[in-house]
Amino acid sequence: MANLPLFHSQELMAGNNKIFKLVIFLFLGLLGLQSQAADYLKIQPKKGDGIGVILNRYELASFDCNKDSFMMLNNLKEGDFLILSKWYKLPVYVFEYNGTSIRSTVGIEDYGKAIRIQAYNEKMLELGLRDEDFRKNKVLWVPFHEMYCSDDLEIEPISSVGVDDDASSEIDHKETADDEDRVALKYEIFPIFGKEYERTPIYSTQLEGHVYYLISGHGGPDPGAMTSKDGHLLCEDEYAYDVTLRLARNLLQHSATVYMITRDDDGIRDQEYLESDKDETVWFNQEIPLNHVKRLKQRSAKVNELYEKHKKEGAKVQRVIEIHIDSRYEESKVDIFFYYYPGSEQGKALADQMLSTIKSEYEEHQKNRGYKGVVKSRDLHTLRESKPPVVYIELGNITNSFDQRRLLIVNNRQAIANWLAQGIMTYQED
Numbered sequence: 001m002a003n004l005p006l007f008h009s010q011e012l013m014a015g016n017n018k019i020f021k022l023v024i025f026l027f028l029g030l031l032g033l034q035s036q037a038a039d040y041l042k043i044q045p046k047k048g049d050g051i052g053v054i055l056n057r058y059e060l061a062s063f064d065c066n067k068d069s070f071m072m073l074n075n076l077k078e079g080d081f082l083i084l085s086k087w088y089k090l091p092v093y094v095f096e097y098n099g100t101s102i103r104s105t106v107g108i109e110d111y112g113k114a115i116r117i118q119a120y121n122e123k124m125l126e127l128g129l130r131d132e133d134f135r136k137n138k139v140l141w142v143p144f145h146e147m148y149c150s151d152d153l154e155i156e157p158i159s160s161v162g163v164d165d166d167a168s169s170e171i172d173h174k175e176t177a178d179d180e181d182r183v184a185l186k187y188e189i190f191p192i193f194g195k196e197y198e199r200t201p202i203y204s205t206q207l208e209g210h211v212y213y214l215i216s217g218h219g220g221p222d223p224g225a226m227t228s229k230d231g232h233l234l235c236e237d238e239y240a241y242d243v244t245l246r247l248a249r250n251l252l253q254h255s256a257t258v259y260m261i262t263r264d265d266d267g268i269r270d271q272e273y274l275e276s277d278k279d280e281t282v283w284f285n286q287e288i289p290l291n292h293v294k295r296l297k298q299r300s301a302k303v304n305e306l307y308e309k310h311k312k313e314g315a316k317v318q319r320v321i322e323i324h325i326d327s328r329y330e331e332s333k334v335d336i337f338f339y340y341y342p343g344s345e346q347g348k349a350l351a352d353q354m355l356s357t358i359k360s361e362y363e364e365h366q367k368n369r370g371y372k373g374v375v376k377s378r379d380l381h382t383l384r385e386s387k388p389p390v391v392y393i394e395l396g397n398i399t400n401s402f403d404q405r406r407l408l409i410v411n412n413r414q415a416i417a418n419w420l421a422q423g424i425m426t427y428q429e430d
Contacts, residue, residue: 194267219280220288225327354423
């Protein structure tokens with residue numbers, strides 16, 4: 001341990017093998033990248049800069065390994081100040097771009113990783129931190145976390161639960177939930193749900209080993225279907241996200257691993273009218289592109305990357321649920337309906353079960369209502385390109401006043417999420 005001056009041997013012996021792995025991968029990374037003439041990006045701090053400020057500026061703060069590597073590369077310890085006249089190495093590799101592809105330049109095969117690296121360079125140019133596009137000056141920046149953090153160090157921002165980087169366990173013993181008659185095994189804290197809902201009771205382990213990739217339709221520069229009501233703008237992406245987030249919480253309550261592929265900072269909202277914004281991202285912190293085809297490829301690439309990761313780790317079940325809201329003529333009333341990819345038996349079976357669950361719920365609570373939802377096959381990008389089976393859901397017609405009640409009334413949004421989760425769990429029991 002004498003060659004690790006920044007960390008006490010007692011810390012390592014106490015189980016901090018993450019730091020030990022980081023040291024090894026820094027060392028092996030330098031050896032492996034020497035042949036490709038990769039170096040570290042060097043910067044001088046500005047007045048008032050601390051380590052956290054610099055990492056935030058270069059979009060590196062979301063991964064703990066970036067801070068650890070910055071400290072080690074520059075022989076720093078906690079509490080040290082940065083010197084304005086000194087050059088510091090950032091945990092960002094600098095490659096000579098070969099003009100052909102990012103993958104062949106860096107020596108990787110992962111398409112999703114290449115997309116993220118490209119997006120990172122474009123973001124740095126947009127922020128004014130790069131002078132030229134990497135395709136023009138042949139200088140490619142690759143964040144350290146893209147090369148060594150996610151899989152090998154096991155410190156991806158979501159570890160066991162996928163839905164939030166700040167998730168933590170609050171209670172380990174049985175305690176009765178305030179709002180339901182069930183008994184919680186423990187509570188987990190998921191800040192992504194917002195202050196009112198972040199404290200999440202865990203009721204069972206029924207979905208342990210099951211991984212769900214939840215995609216809320218549209219987002220970022222694309223609000224999806226839109227209409228107005230009483231002077232308020234209704235946007236598909238906001239209402240689809242709220243239902244999707246509620247579904248995520250329901251699945252987590254039964255020990256599933258859940259990834260919110262489309263992400264926002266709004267949390268679960270109990271308002272009737274949900275304010276629209278354009279700050280949604282794609283897991284993890286990827287800006288949503290304006291181009292429609294790029295948006296679709298970005299999401300399916302991320303799902304497939306995570307799918308392979310969890311497949312190696314022995315996941316029992318992996319599925320994608322994508323949620324949208326339809327837009328038709330105002331008089332067209334539409335019940336919740338489902339798509340699956342032609343020939344996908346698992347996708348169809350899950351969609352059938354979810355439809356059956358919703359139909360039975362309507363029959364119980366609104367006997368004379370009738371339910372005309374359907375399950376159909378369709379060749380859509382997510383259905384076709386995602387490796388796990390996919391169920392694509394349309395919640396209703398946003399322009400129809402009757403369907404709007406399904407979206408605007410908070411209890412209705414929660415009921416939809418409950419019924420979808422119930423359908424998923426019932427199918428697992430078959």
